[in-house]
Amino acid sequence: MKVEPIEVLENYGERIARLSIYEPLLELKRKREKDNSENPIDYFSLGFITLLFFFENMIIRNREAGVNELAEFFYEINNGKIDLDIEGFRKVARNIINVFRPPSGERNSKTFYNWEKRQEETVYYSLLKASKSDIKSNTQYYTLDEDGLELVFATKEYFSEFQLSINQLLLRKQLEKGEFIGALRQIDEMRLSVENLKDRIFKIKHDINRNIVSEETYKRYRELVEDINIRLVRENEEFDELESFVKDTKDAMEYEIKDEKDKKAYELIIKIDKELDKVHSEHRKLLKESISLKITALEAAQESLYFMGLESFNFKQEITNRLISTPLPLESSRQLIKPFIFLGAHTSWSPISVFEEQRIWGDKDEEKTCKFVEPIDEEVLNEYKEITIQNFRKIMEIILEILGDRNEIELSEVMDYLKLNHEHVLKARTFYDFWIILHQVSPILIDKNEDNHTGLFKEATKLLIGKCKSIKVIESNNILEAN
Incomplete structure (x- = not known):
């Protein structure tokens, strides 16, 4: 039987692309730097630890992980293995991050000959990406990119308890890329993960009632329940962010429907919103169940453990018989019965107490009336x-008059205009109420139907129909003075 070339070379380019994400680790392996003792630095291992470090930070939703944090982590786990101080590890951390994410800003790439398509091809990949930055301290933080996540996932079969967190990470990536069909499939997997977790919590609840027979098993189950609770809280926060992201995407797409493709995408995002809400609802029930498990079941188990100890403790045999039948020295007898006697209490009265503050009541009883504040x-x-x-x-009319054909305006411009033309408005409280309340409810979507405009801004927002889709107030650091 002959091997067909087409079968051997099928998806050759995709396979090379998957292998290319290992290139940065191999590049680190080729480094020949040495520590202070002239021993070679194992950059390959440190590079992989770097990926795991950023992965764990993603799991716990810590977005402030950069060179300094990575260097401190290296220094913490080192324990003398590598002869470097914190500055040395900071240099190592910077070198590793530069390999995973080149300082030039360009993504890593690999050019190869595609034997299936018979042409040169270039694949691009990125293990790390910029997360957020602190301008004051000039610090850049990083997080795993999609290829970095894939590399980490390829190295370990993760336990089922981490599956939901992984699904949430992948779902966010798919939503950001607009892969709505894949996102729906990911939500289905999340539903299965929630169901599996539900079965596990149910089993743990029964195990707690049945298996806690000692303090050690109680502590073990308590730690297990606390870990589950912490993870559920973290996952619930991620669900909140995902739902918020989906709703923002849905609101943005509502006004961008131009053709049939946009319409299908909008229908998919609506379906994603509904399905995600269902999964989140089931997950919230699990969170409540875990809290109940932590408070009720564990306390009941601890009480049963206490009463079990009382029942197994025979006072007559353990204390009375031993104290009476066996002659013990006085000091030993005192130590034996000490846990069962009360502390001595000395009762006395001090003459100084007559000088303490005392209540003096008048002869006449004052008539007191109590009533609720009238609404x-x-x-x-x-x-x-x-x-x-x-x-x-009226304030919105003035703003539109100043705004003209522009899309945004500074509050300082409005105040300067009012000082010259409508100074009485600046002196009125309504002007400040307007901005405070508008900032609280911002952003406001401008509905084309006037009947849908409600609240204190209903007349103001009607003026914006046909002029904009929404109004948003962004807070700045400037402090303005009306006078």
Whole structure:
């Protein structure tokens, strides 16, 4: 039987692309740097530890991991293996990050001959990407890119308890890339992970009631439940962020539907929103169950362990018989019964207590009346609301007058204009209420249907119909003075 070349070379380019993500580790392996004792530095191992370090930071949702944090981690785990101080490890950390993410900003690449397509091809990959930065300290933080995640996943069969966190990471990547069909499949996998976790918690609950027969087993189950609870809390926070991200994407796509392709994508994101909400709802139930397990089941198990000890303890045999039947020295007898006797309490009265503050009541009883604060009349409240709505509309008219054809404006411009033309507005509280409340509810989507405009800004937002899709207030660091 002859081997067919087409079968051997099928997907050759994709396979090389998957192998290429190992290139940075091999490049680190070729480094020949030495420590202070002239021993070679194992860059290959440190490079892989770097990937695991950033992966764990992604799991715990720590976005402040950079060169300094990595160097401190190397220094912590070193224990004399490599003869370097913290500055030396900082240099090593910088070298590794530069290999994983070149300082030029260009992605790593590999050029190869594709035997399947009979042409030269170049694949690009990135193990690390910039996460956030601290401008004040000039510090850049990093996180694993998609290829870095794939490399980490390829090195270990992860336990089922981490599967949901991994699914959440992959789901976010797919949503960011617009792969909505893959995102739906990922949500299905998350649903299975939640169901598996539900079965596991149910089993643990029964095990706690059945297996806790000693303090050691109690501590073991307590740590297990606490770990599950911490992980569920972290996953719940990630669910909140994912739902927020999906809703923002859905709102943005609502106004960008131009053709059939956009319509299908919008339908998919709506479906993703619904399915993700269902999975999150089931996950929240698990979180409540874990809290109940932590509070109720463990406390009940601890109480049963306590009463089990009481039942197994025979006071007559352990204390009375031993104290009476066996002659013991006085000191030994005292030590034996000491846990069962109360501490001595000395009762006395001090003459100084007559000088303590004392309550003196008058002869006449004062008549006290207690009543609830009367609520504001509803008509007065409605009248005040209507005045505020109209005032907010006038302020918006002034803003639009200043704004002209622009899309954004500084508050300082508005205040400067008012000082020259409408100084009385600056002196009114309504002007400041307008900006405070607008900042709280920002961003506001401008609905084309006037009937959907509600709240204190309903008249103000009607002025924006056809002019913009939303209004957003962004806080700056400047402090403005009205006078």
